[in-house]
Amino acid sequence: MSGQLEGRVALVSGASRGIGYHLAKQLAAQGAHVVAVARTVGGLEELDDEIQKAGSSATLVPLDLTDGPGVDRLGAALHERWGKLDVLVVNAGALGTLSPIGHIEAKTFERTMAINVTSAWRLIRAVDPLLRASDAGRAILLSSGAAHSCKAYWGLYAATKAALEALGRSWAAETQNLPLRVNSVNPGGTRTAMRALAMPGEDPNTLPTPSDVASRILPLAYPSCTETGRLFDVRQNRFMTYHMPD
Template sequence: MISDGSFRLDGKLALVTGASRGIGYSLSKELAARGAHVIAVARTVGGLEELDDEIKAAGGTATLVPLDLTDMPAIDRLGGSIHERWGKLDIMVANAGILGTISPIGHVEAKVFDRLMAINVTSVWRLIRTTDPLLKLSDAGRAILLSSSVAHAARAYWGPYAASKAAVEVMARTWAEESQQTRLRINSVDPGATRTAMRAQAMPGEDPETLPTPAEVAAKIILLCDPALDVTGKLYDARADKLLSYNDPS
């Protein structure tokens, strides 16, 4: 257990990418339920509007940002807009990502590889770059970058996606090292197998009823937003509810 979960986030500002469905959708609802104002980012306007309706119905608030994460200048402008309107950011969750294709690495089309890296890696770097100064203005900045267990296994046919998540974890660790003397805490998350559309795409024969829901996984990830949490540069295994150091053989 990394937190007892009793904390509130009243007055906090949280940015979540990939907020229109899956883990990002559920995590946005969790943040709003604890009092945070959520900046919900996604391409799918309909999903964002449904999220907004649910957050409002529960008494929370959100700002919707329809944005394609391949539009890198738009990510830069987002940071500027947050600074102009709110002056800081308390929580950033880099959740959005795509699977690409599960195939031999030599058979992956160049355009598929390039798009996967743009969304899964380059957009995360742009997000880090634009939110870092804002998060450091918070009295308890928290950054969470979604990863995967495949980042640590050279699994056949998963090369591009695995490489993208390994890159994200290295960026998170580097950022954490560079921010040691600040109040910003940065961690990666391996959510484990979750009942999402991406999981169904990757494992079409799997029974989704055997997997935890996005809401169940989000209820664990939210613990990394605890203002009292003094852990950085770690990997959170949501299935085991365990923080791992990168030199931890387990």
């Protein structure tokens, strides 16, 4: 199979459903070998079937990303097998609860932070040397407009996505003189299970499908992508400029 990512290795977290599932399929369709990470084995197996039908290949990694030592072992396994990583997609995430900040239970706060922030940092730490070893490493962090709108009752989710973007921007600054490019993505409203949970009265048919959204994100994985430390807005199909103080 030939494509923009022929011969490259791409890791996608949260690959068993939604945007992660479809982005993994599209990365494979462009020739990448996909390392698909998720907790749901059934979803991973379905993804593997789809990727094989398209003539590409995948490595399935059933893993709860809050298992820190497990993430470290994944990084070591990638190093042993390939010695590099070309694409990282940090997609796994949890909504937590939509609630007044003072009503959020400690265990819910800690679990959501663990999934959306701590596990992302642990994954970045595990594969950073591998992305640096690539001639065109690309990291894509799935954020949310919630990180900027900070609406009432969205405090927990908004805080986790703001933290993820901050990690990405700092990482991009640290690696700006390397081939590695690091960008965050605001996918906007998408027809996913998480969106349905957050907006139960919304008509899903008014939203783009995960496949459509994934196709907009895909070019950020290509070696031709030169932007770094930016936020890509899928709805506007362009990179946004962060406000930088004088």
